[in-house]
Amino acid sequence: MQNPIPVPEQIGTVDLASWTVIPGQSNPNKDDHGAWAVTAGDVEQYDLYFEVADAARPRQVAEFIVEAVQAHATRLRLGAAFADVERKREGLRTKPPGADLYEGDRSRVVAMMAQLGKLAAEAYEPAPAAERDAQRQRVYDGVTEVAALAVCWLEAHHAQYGIDGG
Structure with missing residues (x-):
């Protein structure tokens, strides 16, 4: 069984486009107030899977988590790319x-x-x-x-x- 609590390294190594929200294993009827899972990675065997169950609106909480992780990782990657361009620009100026x-x-x-x-x-x-x-x-x-x-x-x-x- 995988560790149910994601570690920061998983955010950087799993394709951001694969992050999604699905009904949890205990929620086959897709009830909005039932458990919803955040998944990432290969659909056959997720690299990341955890359920949001103990919340007033589990589905909305799970969707918020996915959007927040994607936005945060995108900002980090964009910042790193811009930093590389800026370093090269400074080198070119000299x-x-x-x-x-x-x-x-x-x-x-x-x-x-x-x-x-x-x-x-x-x-x-x-x-x-x-x-x-x-x-x-x-x-x-x-x-x-x-x-x-x-x-x-x-x-x-x-x-x-x-x-x-x-």
């Missing part, structure tokens, strides 16, 4: 000497699109099993750099045309 990384001219856009094409080609072709982690990291690093360059160009636009982007 090199190369004399380069205007805030310049948003057409050549930079063309270069960014070419880099995206290379990344797409690498991501499309599956690497051998032994190289998948390294490939995934290269693609992530490349996308992070493209995102950092795009942020620099957006900053240049705001510097030239004002904060409202007009």
Whole structure:
């Protein structure tokens, strides 16, 4: 039997889209005031399963839990992605000497699109099993750099045309 109390690691490792609310095992008639379960993972054998029973509205409590976990995990993941882009952006601002990384001219856009094409080609072709982690990291690093360059160009636009982007 699985531990009925979820641990924080389960939130990060189970696909957020798989989190759902189902009638609890003791609630086959789907009574709103009967037990409702929060599940996540593979439908055949859930990675996470716990029931909400001792509440005035168990189904609403379970739905709230799912929505809250999904929102929280999304914020954490988005924050981590933005932090990676910001670190890369700071690195780009320090090199190369004399380069205007805030310049948003057409050549930079063309270069960014070419880099995206290379990344797409690498991501499309599956690497051998032994190289998948390294490939995934290269693609992530490349996308992070493209995102950092795009942020620099957006900053240049705001510097030239004002904060409202007009």
